[in-house]
Amino acid sequence: MTGWHAPNNLVTRYADGSLAETDAWSLDKHLERCGRCAARVSHAVRAGAAGPSLAAVRAGVLAAAPAPRRTAPAPGAPRALGGRLTRILWAAGPAVRGTWAGSVVLVALGAVALAYGGGWAGARPLLLALAPVVPVAGVALSYGRHSDPLHEIAASAPGGGLRLLLTRTAAVLAVSAPSLTLAGLLLPSPGPRLPAGPATAGWLLPGLALTLASLVLSGYLGCRTATAVVGGGWLLAVSAPLLLSGGTGLTAGLTEQLSLYFTGAPSQGGWAAATVLCALLLAARRTAYDRLETM
Known part of the structure; x- marks a missing residue:
């Protein structure tokens, strides 16, 4: 704690929604740790135009809610553990929960089996071909009105949006x-009849680049459509050359194709450049993720 407290004009503007977004984010983090300022913000909200409506909603909720059952906390258990765990699970998103x-x-264990x-x-x-789009699918299930029942509340909160x-x-x-x-490390090496494939961790940088690319496109197309475009584009780029060439077997052809995408400094350097470019585009368009209709 630094002993700093929000001035009155900052609290008032935060309560009525006129505070700039970056300042609201900063004050939001401060309110998580400062009960004194949080109480002042609560008082300012109740004293504002929304006060009567909030009071009516609170009275209705309390009237409809059953009486709480009091239970003694476990000896030595911190009181804030439950609330902190709830916030972590909420922030992790529907996909992880x-x-x-x-x-x-199951995909990892299935490949080993x-x-x-x-x-x-x-x-x-096959595992290395699917691995880059697995986090892309997780993003599609983590954010957006189609997957998160609390999307409107989450996106409109000061800590919502891009953060x-x-x-x-x-x-x-x-x-x-x-x-x-780990699953890739457990899998056996290619046999003598197959070409040497890419390293097990070769998919990590492409996976990160594709994930960030889906986030960039989300600001234009929405989360669901963007992840479908990126994931489908990657699967098409991997499978199309195999379907067009009928010479080698499926396993050998897929291994050669992945080696082309994953192996060597030029390919990994290209994925690194794509990752940096996507990160810069995200930073440049960060305000686009505050609009609910685009997500």
Whole structure:
């Protein structure tokens, strides 16, 4: 704590919604840790034009809610643990809280089972081909009015918009990247009849670039459409050369195609440049993610 408290004019503008977005974000983080300023903001809101409506809503909720059951907290358990865990789960997004995380684990375990239990040599290249679009799918299920029932509330909060979208994207990457990379390490190496494939971690930078590209397009097309365009484009880029060439087998052809995309300094350098470009575009268009109709 620094001992700083928000001045009265800042509190008033925050309460009536006239405070600039960047200042509102900064004050929002301060209110999470300063009960004194939070109480002042609450008093300012109740004293404003929305005060009577909020009082009526509060009275209706209290009248309809059942009486709370009082239970003693566990000895030594911090009181703030439940509230902090709730905020973390909310910020992580529907994808991490829902079935998507379990699906990622099942994909990883399925690839290992196919390689060792089924003896299929194509499990490794198939996993590497799908890995870059797995976090893209997680982003589609983490943000937007089609997937998040609290989207309007989340996007209109001072901590919503691009900051919440990046938070949920980071949570998606934190689940998918370790799971799929570990599965790739467990898979057997290509046999003598197959060409040497890309490194196990070769998909990480392409996956990050595709994820950021989907976020950039979300500001124009919406989250759902943008992720479909990026994910479908990647799958088409991988599968189209295999469908057009009938010479080599599917596993060998997929391995060669992935080596072209993932292996070597030129390809990885290109993905790195795409990642930086997408990050710059996100920063330049950060205000576009505050408009609900675009997401």
